[in-house]
Amino acid sequence: MEVNIKYRKDNGDKLPDPTLYRQLVESLLYLTMTRPDISHAVQVVSQFVADPRRIHLSAVLRIMRYLWFTYYIGLLFSSNSSRQLRAYADADWARCPDTRRSTTGWCIFLGDSLISWKCKKQQTAFKSSTETKYRGISSACSEITWLRGFLQDLNILHRTPTPLYVDNMSVIRIASNPVFHDHTKHIEVDCHFICDKFLAGEVTLPYVTSQQQLADIFTKAMTHARHDYLVDKLMMFTQPQFEG
Incomplete structure (x- = not known):
C-alpha cells in the first residue's frame, strides 16, 4: 500500500455498484492464508466493504497488480528446518x-x-x-x-x-x-x-x-525496500518451477 495515504470510510466518491469490490476483497481474504505479505493491505481494504469508495477500489487494484507481478513467490517449508x-x-x-x-x-x-x-x-x-x-x-x-x-x-x-x-x-x-x-x-x-x-x-x-x-509487515504500509526485506525474512521465495 502507499505509505502516505490514510484511508477513511467517507473519503471520496461512492462506487455505483460495490459488488466487484466485495468480490475482490473476499478473494484476497482467502489468499492471505498463503500470502502473508498482503495481510496488512487486505485487512485495511476489508474495513470498507459495507460502503466502498473509489479510493478504496484503487487500493484493491494496487494489491492485485502487486500479486500479478509476484505470483511466482510462495512460502518455503524446509525439510531441514529445526523444530524450535x-x-x-x-x-x-x-x-x-x-x-x-x-x-x-x-x-x-x-x-x-x-x-x-x-x-x-x-x-x-x-x-x-x-x-x-x-x-x-x-x-x-x-x-x-x-x-x-x-x-x-x-x-x-x-x-x-x-x-x-x-x-x-x-x-x-x-x-x-x-x-x-x-x-x-x-x-x-x-x-x-x-x-x-x-x-x-x-x-x-x-x-x-x-x-x-x-x-x-503486518502492522503498517512501508517502502518497497523495507517490504521486500521483510518478505525475504518471512521465507517467501520464488517457486522452483519459475527459477531460471
Whole structure:
C-alpha cells in the first residue's frame, strides 16, 4: 500500500455498484492464508466493504497488480528446518484515522518455516503504544501456548521456552516484573497471562530492534525496500518451477 495515504470510510466518491469490490476483497481474504505479505493491505481494504469508495477500489487494484507481478513467490517449508518455535509480535499505535484503534501483528516460525501469522485491528483504542503492544503480545502468546500443546500431541516436545521477540523495553519490564502490574490495571488480565507464561518458562521476551522486527509487515504500509526485506525474512521465495 502507499505509505502516505490514510484511508477513511467517507473519503471520496461512492462506487455505483460495490459488488466487484466485495468480490475482490473476499478473494484476497482467502489468499492471505498463503500470502502473508498482503495481510496488512487486505485487512485495511476489508474495513470498507459495507460502503466502498473509489479510493478504496484503487487500493484493491494496487494489491492485485502487486500479486500479478509476484505470483511466482510462495512460502518455503524446509525439510531441514529445526523444530524450535520462535515468534515476533508488534502493534502499530492509533493507525486507524476513523477510530484511532491500533493494528496487532504477529508471526510464528517452526524453525525457519512460517506457520502462523495474524493482522487484525484491535477492538479498543489505547492511550499509549505500550498498552497497544502489550495487547498484541498477549494475542501472540495465546497462539504460542496452543501451538506448543498441539506439537506436544504430535510428540514434538518443547522443553525450552519459546522466544517472543518484541521491540519495546517497557513491555518486557512489565512482563518480567510483577510490581508494574499495579500501574497497568486496565490491561491486568493480559499482564497476568503473559507473566504466568514467562514465570512458567514457556516464553521468553528477548528484545529485538525495530529494524529486525519481522511482525512490522503486518502492522503498517512501508517502502518497497523495507517490504521486500521483510518478505525475504518471512521465507517467501520464488517457486522452483519459475527459477531460471
